[in-house]
Amino acid sequence: MxxxxxxxxxxxxxxxxxxxxxxxxxxxxxxxxxxxxxxxxxxxxxxxxxxxxxxxxxxxxxxxxxxxxxxxxxxxxxxxxxxxSEEEVFGELKVTTTVGFGTLWLTPRLSKLYERYPELKIDLLLEERVLDLPMREADVAIRMKEPSQADLVRKRLLTLRMRLYATPTYLDAVGRPESLADLERHRLICQNPATPQVHAGAQLAHMVMAQDVHSMLTVNSYFGVLQGVLNHIGIGILPDYLTVDFPEIERVLPEIESVEVPVFLAYPEELRQSRRVTAFRDFVQEEIIAYRRQQTGEPSLD
Known part of the structure; x- marks a missing residue:
């Protein structure tokens, strides 16, 4: 008609x-x-x-x-x-990021976003596969490398590194390694280098494994690695953004770390004016600023 x-x-x-x-x-x-x-x-x-x-x-x-x-x-x-919608944000927003970052950093902070925008519906897609944003497999992506797809708005959020961590309880019982060679008497917890993950983490795992580590626990996500560390099983390879939310873990061998890993937020050019995307982008950037202040010990602006 x-x-x-x-x-x-x-x-x-x-x-x-x-x-x-x-x-x-x-x-x-x-x-x-x-x-x-x-x-x-x-x-x-x-x-x-x-x-x-x-x-x-x-x-x-x-x-x-x-x-x-x-x-x-x-x-x-x-x-x-x-x-x-000039004042309110509502509707569905598809967000994709890695399992580790989504589980350990993003999800614990989303309650603040929902307090601000109670009608927002977030569909969180956690996987290592890079979804096609221009084809609208997702609206927003947070990735551990700069996106290569065309027609994307991209924003560098932060830089992270993969490092070695353990609990004081474990280190008091087994001893604190003073050199890379000392790791052979410790249990290593990491993702299997052959599984999909941040490339820098796989490189660091290969380097540590070369020390003839006799006991290992491999898990297919950083959430699993963290649980192993928190339960005093051994020394884990983890992203450094965890130190703010899990202050009970202690860095091991401070001179050992991966290369820098850039973290980018990206979304299709056609969503530049989307209130949902803008609200999510601004929220993540605010949380990154707060995270950096906690990391450096700067006072909060609240």
Whole structure:
């Protein structure tokens, strides 16, 4: 059906007059009459009874007016929500990031985002596979390398490194290594270098394994590695962003660390004006700033 003809029909049915509807639509009476006749021809039915006192809807006209009234209400509601979106953020947002960062850093902070925007619906996709943002597999990505796809807005959030950590309880029991060679008498906890992960983490694992480590626990996620460390099983290879949220772990061999790993936030150019994307981007950047202050011991601005 022609949307323009339906709009004119609704105005006529609402006003009960071709003249009044024409005034509201800034159309001549004859133009309105032609559109109504064309709609009746298209539907093969009569929509109005013509009387001296005005127009009265037929049974078929009543059915159509009920439908257009529902449409008008939904359109008015949508328009109101769009206007309100200047102040409010709502709807679904698909966010993708790695299992480690999403589980250990992002998810614990999302309660603050929901407090700010209670109607936001986040679909969090945690996987090492790089999703295709231009093809809208996700709206926003946080990745451990700069995205290579074209037509993306990208923002560098921070730089991290993979380092060695253990609990004081474990180190007090087994001893604190003073050199890389000392690791051969310790249990190493890490991701298997063959599993999908941050390349810098795999490189560091290869270097430590070369020390003829006799006992190991390999897990396919940094969440699992962290649990092994927290339960005093051994020395784990973990990203340094965990030290703020897990101050009970202690860095081992401070001179040993991976190369820098850049962390980027990216989203399609077409979503640059999206309120949901802007709200999420600003929230993550605020949390990164707060995280850096905690890391360096700077006082909070709260």
């Amino acid at each position: 022609d949307w323009d003809k339906l709009r004119i029909f609704h105005a006529v049915a609402d006003a009960g007059s071709l003249t009044h509807a024409g005034d509201a639509l800034h159309l001549s009476q004859s133009a309105v009459s032609r559109q109504i006749r064309a709609l009746e021809d298209a539907l093969g039915t009569t929509l109005f009874h013509r009387h001296a006192r005005g127009l009265i809807l037929t049974e078929q006209g009543e059915l159509l007016f009920e439908a257009t009234s529902t449409m008008a209400k939904k359109l008015d509601s949508a328009a109101a929500r769009i206007r309100d």
